[in-house]
Amino acid sequence: MSELSLENLVKIYPFTSTRRLFGRKQARDMLAREQAMPYTTNEGVIAVQQFSLEIKNGEFVVLLGPSGSGKTSVLRMVAGLESVSDGTIRMDGKVINDTPPPDRNMAMIFQNYSLYPGFTVYDNLAYPLRNLHMPRAQVDEKVRAVAGLLEMTPLLDRRPSELSGGQQQRTAIGRALVRDPGIFLMDEPMSNQDPALKARLREELKRIHRKLGTTILYVTHDQTDALRLGDRIVLMQDGMIVQAGTPQELYQHPRNLYCATFLGTPQMNVFRGIPVQEGKIRLMGRDISLPESIKKAAGGMAAVTVGIRPVHFVPDPRGIEGTVDYTESIEAECHLHLKHGNEAFTVVVPKTSGRPYSRGETVRVMPETDRIHLFHPQTGIRLD
Amino acid sequence: MAAESNVQPIVPRSSQYDNLLAQRKKNRRKAQARSALPLYLMMLPGLIYIICNNYLPMFGILIAFKKVNFSIxxxxxxxxxxxxxxxLFKTKDAWIMIRNTVCYNLVWILLGLVISITIAILMAEISNRKAAKIIQPVICFPSMVSAVILSFLVYGFLSKSYGFLNTTIYKDHPINWYASAQYWPFILTIVHFWQSSGQSSIIYMASIGGIDKGLYESARIDGASKMQQIRHITLPMLRPMITLMMLMAIGKIFNSDFGMFYQVPLGQGLLIKTTQTIDTYVYRALLEMNNVGMSSAASVFQAIIGFLLVIISNAIVRKVDSENALF
Known part of the structure; x- marks a missing residue:
């Protein structure tokens, strides 16, 4: 177990070179596109900027964000696979910016597991130890201990091509575990799996983390993985941290509209609300009372952005009127996609709540007062 | 009685129903044929070419079993x-040509494998992309040189009076290269690899390019050296391609590059001992003896042995490593 401290990390990728013999037009177009990107310097495109994060011993931290948000660049800089343009990486207080990857006491699990194809499971697990020139008996002991922990002893003689997705992932975890590293780095290790297997793998990973208490830095674009696995989620956008906190904090108190809409399935409904009097807001023709905490936030503004999660609506005969556009029946829930004039929004109701809904039917719903979020209409920053 | 009348008797299917099924099947087949018609049309030129160029000449096999008289x-x-x-096999040159053909091919297959893979790995390791882009065409260029040009290039090196070697290294003791058969296995091997290894390494380069970079990064984190990465990642990942290339080469083990063995030694009769192969023998037999039957017999022999060798080696590969077998 180790602590990790990332201070003002910056990663800049150089611009595409136009000094080539062939494909000069394509290179020029590419360069123009790169230079038009929002975050560039004279040196190149900024992938990560001013990224600061403290990861405590035994913590499971998830870097969450869409493609191109810089999360993998952060992970690769921590692993030593990418150079750091600026900033400091400390592990247990020691600066490791220029330490070669094998000497960082970290293990990494890749998206497609990267198991050595010509090796058996046993050899894959033993490989990092053999590179450390560990005595054969000790290697054998460690490999068998890890295989036992991961319930993989019967699979030790198989090759990666003979393993299922779950078994391959366990082998990759085993190969990381066997080195007894201070930190585990995981780069979207479940993105290739089907949902059922993913759920099982999540449980398994959680179990291993509970059992060993290792520090884990996990990268994903899947909010379900992040919400279910992480002790702490770091949401990223354009190479910067948008919000870092526990899954509940991010879900219940999103710092801005981006965070609010990124987390939660179905996505949070976003409306334009007009403050009518203190503590009330007009939403689709209905005056809605605001919770105590944000009553004064909208004061003096002509309009605000209102965010309400689909699960935070309740049927109410005096509520907002919506016409059912279409419905989705998902597990124990029914997702109603409603229309009110030009506004479209989604409401989740439990299936057990009543009759089935049909297209064109009118329903009336009301948001739960204390679950309404207000955001600045221009900046998208939370108002409270 | 009422209960009995409700029971539906099991009756054989009517012929009308069978006819309906047959009609449906026929319609389905017609629809499939209609939808596949453009594909068949696209295939047609290639098919005609293969039939004309590869299959019709097979009737020439007849010549191997006939005493050809062109007047009739x-x-x-x-x-x-x-x-x-x-x-063919009773001639005094039979042993020489078969030995030369097989031995050159065996050495070239094995050595070629090592050289091509080494070049491919070295090319893949060049981190300077600009340098790689210059080196790649340069090493592939010799494969575009025709046999006649090649023979003059070699002559420039080996000419007794004006050759580069005799005017520099062997200035004091010039060697008559074109009269000394013992040097030619080495000369031909060097010339062959100079000409072909760049091109054959491209296939391996493409395969290396397709290897998941994550494997190398994973190995780096596990502390593997460059050599270990090559041994444990690159070579196992190249195995299917190596097997394929080997099988294809084995199929041609009784063939030889006519230009290399006839043009480069300038057709010198004094060098026959080390440069005569089945192909050059066939050519000489046609030129000198005008024996079409024997030339055809040599080609049939090459084709049949090549075919058998591919089948046998593929069977061996299938037994050892079924995943990499061709068929």
């Missing part, structure tokens, strides 16, 4: 059984 035509010429084959 191939088909009217009398059959001679295996006489042409017997004549």
């Amino acid at each position: 035509g191939i088909f009217e010429s009398p059959w001679c059984g295996l006489d042409n084959f017997e004549f």
Whole structure:
């Protein structure tokens, strides 16, 4: 177990070179596109900027964000696979910016597991130890201990091509575990799996983390993985941290509209609300009372952005009127996609709540007062 | 009685129903044929080419079993059984040409594998993309040089009076290269690899390019050296391609590059001991003896042995490593 401290990390990728013999037009177009990107310097495109994060011993931290948000660049800089343009990486207080990857006491699990194809499971697990020139008996002991922990002893003689997705992932975890590293780095290790297997793998990973208490830095674009696995989620956008906190904090108190809409399935409904009097807001023709905490936030503004999660609506005969556009029946829930004039929004109701809904039917719903979020209409920053 | 009348008797399917099914099947087949018609049309030029160029000449096999008399035509010429084959193998050069063909091929297959893979790995390791883009065409260029040009290039090096070697290294003791058969296995091997290894390494380069970079990064984190990465990642990942290339090369083990063995030694009769292969022998037999039957017999022999060797080696590969077998 180790602590990790990332201070003002910056990663800049150089611009595409136009000094080539062939494909000069394509290179020029590419360069123009790169230079038009929002975050560039004279040196190149900024992938990560001013990224600061403290990861405590035994913590499971998830870097969450869409493609191109810089999360993998952060992970690769921590692993030593990418150079750091600026900033400091400390592990247990020691600066490791220029330490070669094998000497960082970290293990990494890749998206497609990267198991050595010509090796058996046993050899894959033993490989990092053999590179450390560990005595054969000790290697054998460690490999068998890890295989036992991961319930993989019967699979030790198989090759990666003979393993299922779950078994391959366990082998990759085993190969990381066997080195007894201070930190585990995981780069979207479940993105290739089907949902059922993913759920099982999540449980398994959680179990291993509970059992060993290792520090884990996990990268994903899947909010379900992040919400279910992480002790702490770091949401990223354009190479910067948008919000870092526990899954509940991010879900219940999103710092801005981006965070609010990124987390939660179905996505949070976003409306334009007009403050009518203190503590009330007009939403689709209905005056809605605001919770105590944000009553004064909208004061003096002509309009605000209102965010309400689909699960935070309740049927109410005096509520907002919506016409059912279409419905989705998902597990124990029914997702109603409603229309009110030009506004479209989604409401989740439990299936057990009543009759089935049909297209064109009118329903009336009301948001739960204390679950309404207000955001600045221009900046998208939370108002409270 | 009422209960009995409700029971539906099991009756055989009516012929009308069978006819309906048959009609449906026929319609489905027609629809499939209609939808596949453009594909068949696209295939047609290639098919015609293969039939004309590869299959129709196969009737030439007949020549290997006939005593050809051009005045009466191939088909009217009398059959001679295996006489042409017997004549081919009874000549004093039979052993030399078969030995040379097989030995050169064996050495070139094995050495070629090592050289091509080494070049491919070195090319893949060049981190300077600009340098790689210059080196790649440069090493592939010799494969575009024709045999005649190649023979003059070699002559420039080996000419007794004006050759580079005799005017520099062997200035005091010039060697008559074109009269000394013992040097030619080495000369031909060097020339062959100079000409072909760049091109053959491209296939391996493409395969290396397809290897998941994550494997190398994973190995780096596990503390593997460059050599260990090559041994444990690159070579196992290249195995299917190596097997494929080997099988293809084995199929041609009784063939030889005519230009290399005839043009480069300038057709010198003094070098026959080390430069005569089945292909050059066939050419010489046609030129000198005008024996079409024997030349055809040699080609049939090459084709049949090549085919058998591919089948046998593929069977061995299938037994050892079924995943990498061709068929």
